[in-house]
Amino acid sequence: MSEFREQVVDFVRDLQSRIVSALEAHEPQMKFKKVSWERPGGGGGDTRVISGGQVFEKGGVNVSVVHGQLPPKMQEKFKSKTTDFFATGVSLVIHPRSPQVPTVHANFRYFEQAERAWFGGGADLTPYVPAPELFRHFHSCFQKACASYALDAYTRFKKECDEYFFLPHRGETRGIGGVFFDYLEGDREKTFEFVKKSGEAFIEAYIPVVEKTKGLKYSERQKKYQLIRRGRYVEFNLIYDRGTLFGLETKGNTESILMSLPPEVHFDFQADLETNEEERQLMGWLKKPVEWADAQT
């Protein structure tokens, strides 16, 4: 493996273990288990999973280091004669038990194909209770990481996130967004620095949210609301999410890919998700994305 690839793999593995430790510090009941898997076409990965925790009802932090031949669909997309590729990344989805604690997803990845190499990634938050101060905190952590990369990076990546995590058939975003970026080429070292900062930003962004919300009480209605909104999470992941569909198409590890699905979900016919002011406020933010970070910084 080239020295640069090794550096990226080291970063990815280190980030996985730091995220898992940071999460475990807030989970009194259990540790994340390690599950390793191999990819028949080349490479494999380690998934760190938790299931049935007191704070984290289900979650996974997955590292993959894979290589081999591009599947035909991607060959077409990249219009490349060389068909081998290398990819590594860390991706995670955490489904807390309490509707007070938002669901979170993040993903930082590096891809090499023929002469090209690029980074991608991002993070987005799916809350079930309005907590504007926490949402501002979440966004501003990524805004800071972006500032070091390019002046307009946060504005662009925030917009890409709102556009990507959108369910057209519902007219709603998946949550209150975050950042999303892909195909970052150009100065490799500088881009890698930005991705490292974004990984760090994830820990700073999410862990305090867990800390401040995990002890809060919640009503039966808030739990029911979470179970229904988790259904929208399932709809997004199975209908639209490129990573999920690509993973399944290329015969990736099914259990690691679908680990992103929430543990318990309700699909009600014509569910009313605006039964009170709190819910109407949240749904308003999903229908029309909000500027959470301070535009001046």
Add this chain to the structure above:
Amino acid sequence: MSEFREQVVDFVRDLQSRIVSALEAHEPQMKFKKVSWERPGGGGGDTRVISGGQVFEKGGVNVSVVHGQLPPKMQEKFKSKTTDFFATGVSLVIHPRSPQVPTVHANFRYFEQAERAWFGGGADLTPYVPAPELFRHFHSCFQKACASYALDAYTRFKKECDEYFFLPHRGETRGIGGVFFDYLEGDREKTFEFVKKSGEAFIEAYIPVVEKTKGLKYSERQKKYQLIRRGRYVEFNLIYDRGTLFGLETKGNTESILMSLPPEVHFDFQADLETNEEERQLMGWLKKPVEWADAQT
């Protein structure tokens, strides 16, 4: 509307009301509600829904009569210069509360586009407990309906069903199958007769299954197994089902389309679906389709 179209619409509406009555006869707690919807591009439909029943936890029997311009994707598919279409059909998914009572789906539809007109449809059963005698009954009802249409019809349509309701990423079918057919052209009257018989066959096939299973006791494990297997149902419908994806792409009525999703679902990481002999038997049938009907008749 042409006389033939009217006949088909009459059949579809009549079948809907007979299916709803037959189901209601086994539901002590509530009736199916009627929800009407309009399609912005032309036409609309009536969905008969039940939610929170004692026997039927969630279900819908939907009639649609729609017309208008083909969406661009379908124009490409049909390679036709005329872009208007007419379609009508009845489609249903029933999710019983008890794991003893199998989930069922059926759908009978008629489509006109340019000079062409065809019928499609089918039905498939998703059980959570082995009941080979009931599965044989379910299949043999459709086998009888098929026999009047063509000698090899049941064999072909049974195979198409096993192939269609297959989840490649799980290596499993959705259930124990049934029949599936599409693009039946040729003698319009004869085909219509067959589709009418298939609709009748659905009632004969499923209602006795409900009758024989609705009173059976079940264990906590059987309920848990159902909740996890319902997750596979969601995976099929959102990742692979052409009707669902077509409906969402063409901006159909989201609630009527996604009514097919089960009311309560569990997505466990690395769920073991073969914890006992009963489950192993069922999973065996999903991994390798079985000939349920007597090949001689």
